[in-house]
Amino acid sequence: MDAKELFTLALQLTPEWKVSDCQLDxxxxxxxxxxxxxxxxxxxxxxxxxxxxCPVHDTVEKSWRHLNFFQYQTELVARVPRVKTPEGKVVQVEVPWARPGSGFTLMFEAWAMLLCTQMPVLEVGALLGEEDTRLWRLVAHYVEAAQARRSWTQVRRLLIDETSARRGHRYVTNFVDAQTRELLFLSEGRESEAVGAFVRELGAHGAVPEQIELVAMDMSPAYRKGVRQYLPKARxxxxxxxxxxxxxxxxxxVRKQLRREGAELAGELWAIRGNSWTRSEEQLAHRQQLCTQYPKLGRAMMLRETFQDVLAGEDAVALRWWVTRARRSRLVPFRKLADSVMEHWDGIVAFLETRVTNGVIEAINGLLQLAKRMARGFRSFRNFRLMALLKAGRLQLHLPSLSPT
Known part of the structure; x- marks a missing residue:
């Protein structure tokens, strides 16, 4: 068996194709x-x-980047036939080792995509000796194809949150399925229109706005407006x-106000912040000492911890009791918080009843920040979106197999 026959077998060429020459530089x-x-x-x-x-009409020469042969960068060059159809059209045939329009073989694409899921695209380009712009087109093909195949017919509960995309207060809005914990969609900005962009995308995935029953989010007026406008049946x-x-x-x-009044509370922020079960006995004793020394701080601590206990339960009566207590506390920050609770009463009671939280989306935001680092140097929101879906969308990528069949 000579080299040409060996490479013909290794490339798993179909019977009508063969390796005609091998050139090593x-x-x-x-x-x-x-x-x-x-x-x-x-x-x-x-x-x-x-x-x-159809018989061959003429040929055109095409080339594709293939997996390296040991340390040698490998390129396939072929005379690709064009055939004349019964309708009289002359068209180029599809080759079995590459998809139409790609400058890479299928096996190279599979390897490059596996690397792109684990490394920044820029570093993958340096490793493979390819321009990152070509790799971004490759990533876009597989990610967008996988995204288009997704079905959202079973989505009933949404989580909406924002995350930083770039410096300079550049944000994106994330839409996550609360049940499957999959990132569904990203939209530029954090305005009400971001919800509109998601709703317009529903139809492409077999879903309708009326099927969304619940949306968990922060108290952003823009998101509230968007949900009321575009998802009117969602709670x-x-x-x-x-x-x-x-x-x-x-x-x-309250701590800052006490400091302005002369209290020695500089550097005590971390002493009063956090939950009691995350603090040592020494820290808890110090916290108790501060609350005893400054009664206002003690009342503020009591209101915060009581509020946490109320949210851990399911009793709206207890929440109303807390609002009354906060309003009578003579602590302006907590009176404002009580007013805010009453302003958003329905949404907070909905949490007490459903227990749906955005805890999942906070974890997703961590993946999105990882995606941002992996897409560092990205030139557009589209590239960031591609990496975010690749990391947090749980996409089913239809990649070619790297194993012989």
């Missing part, structure tokens, strides 16, 4: 495999309704993590 570290079709072969015209085999749920952030901020505002 040691200085350039390049191996060129020239492919040709067997004389007299006939081919099917791509896209034709019939499956008739809005305000996430407890954002509520506790507001309570933590109210507690810190």
């Amino acid at each position: 040691q200085e350039a570290h390049r191996l060129t495999l020239k492919l040709d079709f067997v004389a007299g072969s006939k081919f099917c015209a791509p896209g034709a309704e019939h499956q008739l085999l 809005i749920v305000f996430d407890r993590f954002h509520l506790m952030q507001m309570a933590g901020k109210a507690l810190d505002d």
Whole structure:
């Protein structure tokens, strides 16, 4: 068996194709495999309704990047036939080792995509010796194809949140399926129109706005407006993590006010922040000392911890009791928090009843920040979206097999 026969078998070429020549350039570290079709072969015209085999009309030379042969960059070069259909059209046939329009073989694409799921595209390009722009087109093909195949017919509960996309307050809005924990969609910005963009995408995945029963989000007025406008049948749920952030901020505002009044609370933020079960006995004793020394701080701590206990339960009566207590506390930050709770009452009660939180989407945001680092140097929101879907969308990529069949 000579080299041409060996490479013909290794490339798993169909019977009408063969390796006609092998050229190794040691200085350039390049191996060129020239492919040709067997004389007299006939081919099917791509896209034709019939499956008739047509004779070759003429040929065009095409090349594809293939997996490296040891340390040598390998390229396939072939005379690709064009056939004349019964309708009189001359069309180029499809080759079995590459998809139409690609400059890579299927096996190279599979390897490159596996690397892109684990490494920044820029680094994959440096490793493979390819321009990252070509690899971004490759990633776009497989990710967008997998995204288009997704069915959203079973989506009933949504999680909506924002995450930073680039410097300069550039944000994207994320839409996550609360049940499967899959990233469904990303939209630029954090305005109400972001919800509209998601709703317009529903039809492409077999879904309708009326099937969305519940949306968990923060108290962003823009998101509330968008959900009311585009998902009128969805029940809005305000996430407890954002509520506790507001309570933590109210507690810190009380601390800052005491400092302005002369209290020695510099550097004590971490002593009062956090949950009691995450603190040591020494830290808890210090916290108790501060609350005893400054009664206002003690009342603020009590309101924060009580609010947390109320949100851990399912009793709207207890929530109303807390609002009354906060309003009578003579602590302005907690009076404002109580007013905010009443303003968003329905959404908070919906949380007490459904227990749906955005905890999952916070984990998704971690993956999105990883995707941002993997897409560093990305030139458009589209590239960031591609990496985000690749990392957090749980896409079913139909990649060619790297194993011999």
